[in-house]
Amino acid sequence: MSNAIQPYNRALDGGLILKSITEPADAERIAAFNGHIFGDMVAGMTRSLIHHHPASRPEYWLFVEDEATGQVVSSLALIEWTWRYEDVTLKSGEMGIVGTLDSYRNRGLIRQQVARHHELLRRDGFDLSHIQGIPYFYRQFGYEYAMPLEAGWQIELRDLPDSTSDEPAVYQVRRATCDDVPMLMRLYDEANAALDIRTVRDEATWRYLLQHTAGTEMEAETWLLLDANQHIVGYWRVALHGFGTGLIVSETSRLRPDACETLLRWLKAAAIEREKPYIRFNLPVSNDLLRAARYRGARDAGTYTWQMHIVDAASLLRKLAPVLERRVAASPFAGLTKTLVINLYREAVELRFEGGKLSQVQGVGFREWGDINLPPLLLAPLVLGYRSREELEHMYPDVGMRGEAKFLADVLFARLDAFLFTIY
Numbered sequence: 001m002s003n004a005i006q007p008y009n010r011a012l013d014g015g016l017i018l019k020s021i022t023e024p025a026d027a028e029r030i031a032a033f034n035g036h037i038f039g040d041m042v043a044g045m046t047r048s049l050i051h052h053h054p055a056s057r058p059e060y061w062l063f064v065e066d067e068a069t070g071q072v073v074s075s076l077a078l079i080e081w082t083w084r085y086e087d088v089t090l091k092s093g094e095m096g097i098v099g100t101l102d103s104y105r106n107r108g109l110i111r112q113q114v115a116r117h118h119e120l121l122r123r124d125g126f127d128l129s130h131i132q133g134i135p136y137f138y139r140q141f142g143y144e145y146a147m148p149l150e151a152g153w154q155i156e157l158r159d160l161p162d163s164t165s166d167e168p169a170v171y172q173v174r175r176a177t178c179d180d181v182p183m184l185m186r187l188y189d190e191a192n193a194a195l196d197i198r199t200v201r202d203e204a205t206w207r208y209l210l211q212h213t214a215g216t217e218m219e220a221e222t223w224l225l226l227d228a229n230q231h232i233v234g235y236w237r238v239a240l241h242g243f244g245t246g247l248i249v250s251e252t253s254r255l256r257p258d259a260c261e262t263l264l265r266w267l268k269a270a271a272i273e274r275e276k277p278y279i280r281f282n283l284p285v286s287n288d289l290l291r292a293a294r295y296r297g298a299r300d301a302g303t304y305t306w307q308m309h310i311v312d313a314a315s316l317l318r319k320l321a322p323v324l325e326r327r328v329a330a331s332p333f334a335g336l337t338k339t340l341v342i343n344l345y346r347e348a349v350e351l352r353f354e355g356g357k358l359s360q361v362q363g364v365g366f367r368e369w370g371d372i373n374l375p376p377l378l379l380a381p382l383v384l385g386y387r388s389r390e391e392l393e394h395m396y397p398d399v400g401m402r403g404e405a406k407f408l409a410d411v412l413f414a415r416l417d418a419f420l421f422t423i424y
């Protein structure tokens with residue numbers, strides 16, 4: 001945790017104060033509060049994140065205190081992630097561990113902390129904010145469903161090969177340690193290269209994952225696959241907690257088909273030993289192990305979705321200029337010269353293309369009509385490639401565009417393969 005503390009302190013109505021972590025004891029008070037709302041493992045996760053996560057900052061941990069009792073009555077956190085959208089690096093602030101004591105609910109305490117959270121996002125140059133939230137609630141604060149979360153691919157154990165094969169073992173397995181971090185980083189980057197939107201994990205984050213998730217809600221085992229020469233050829237992670245009663249595979253490197261067979265056998269044996277009735281693959285569809293499992297009968301039991309908030313539409317589109325220019329160049333619009341107005345009804349953004357280059361992107365305030373018209377919350381699913389222009393038009397009569405603008409919207413905003421592997 002960084003030492004540069006700039007504490008926040010604002011009086012609210014009714015003898016309440018909205019604060020950020022000011023003194024070391026506040027960390028434990030927030031952890032105990034989160035434990036009370038969500039259980040012990042979330043208390044452990046809060047402690048680990050505050051004390052050990054490389055991206056954690058005291059001022060990103062908000063809470064409301066009742067002055068009369070000194071009790072923490074509501075809290076939420078901002079957790080900083082770095083993502084890559086094709087070749088563009090983006091910063092997203094997760095809104096995490098959101099809770100209010102029963103007797104203080106429906107008094108706007110989360111609403112007021114969200115306002116501070118959004119101030120921090122703007123102040124610190126975040127592009128996006130995401131939350132793995134309860135249904136609907138976060139729409140009130142500008143969030144919309146826009147990226148796959150918790151993939152639900154499942155396979156029954158009877159569909160998997162047994163490990164009691166007569167064939168000699170080609171691969172061996174062992175748990176990863178911090179000494180393996182350079183190799184894990186390489187394998188992770190290689191596997192993620194196939195995704196259009198992905199999480200960036202630096203060395204410090206890898207160390208956090210290996211050293212500081214024990215006893216937390218996010219505890220996971222990291223296993224390595226070794227060839228006959230003891231060279232690491234792959235890895236996978238098993239999450240110890242999560243939705244459902246199955247054994248959860250939460251991440252893998254690229255894996256050759258024979259390595260997938262070995263791993264599927266290992267997973268079956270592990271599931272039997274741990275009394276898990278099935279295996280769940282929390283993995284993107286492009287993942288090698290999931291592909292192998294699908295050939296053996298894995299089926300999709302449905303996913304949940306990250307809810308996303310765009311901090312500033314013009315600034316995000318400006319950052320994505322290299323991507324948008326590439327899409328235009330690869331289309332019949334190559335060399336485009338045009339001012340395109342994306343009207344988000346409460347505000348509009350002008351994109352000036354000159355000879356295929358995006359020379360200017362600026363917010364232009366209220367406009368009655370533009371080339372592409374979208375309710376403000378729908379920009380996130382469109383830009384993040386979660387829903388196509390056609391799907392949005394089909395669902396919402398106030399998504400409007402005509403003729404050539406439709407074609408250009410399809411070129412600029414392609415469907416994407418996005419998946420976020422965790423940073424904690």
Ligand SMILES: CC(C)(COP(=O)(O)OP(=O)(O)OC[C@H]1O[C@@H](n2cnc3c(N)ncnc32)[C@H](O)[C@@H]1OP(=O)(O)O)[C@@H](O)C(=O)NCCC(=O)NCCS
Nearest residue numbers: 098099100104105106107108109110111112132133134137
């Ligand atoms: C969900 C929860 C965090 C809301 O906290 P809160 O302090 O009551 O929230 P607020 O009062 O700031 O709510 C903002 C608005 O949403 C409304 N609201 C409260 N809970 C809601 C819910 N579950 N669904 C929809 N609206 C809700 C409030 O009435 C308020 O409306 P208003 O601004 O029009 O008056 C709280 O009920 C809680 O801790 N629940 C258990 C833990 C949990 O589910 N956390 C969320 C994990 S993502």
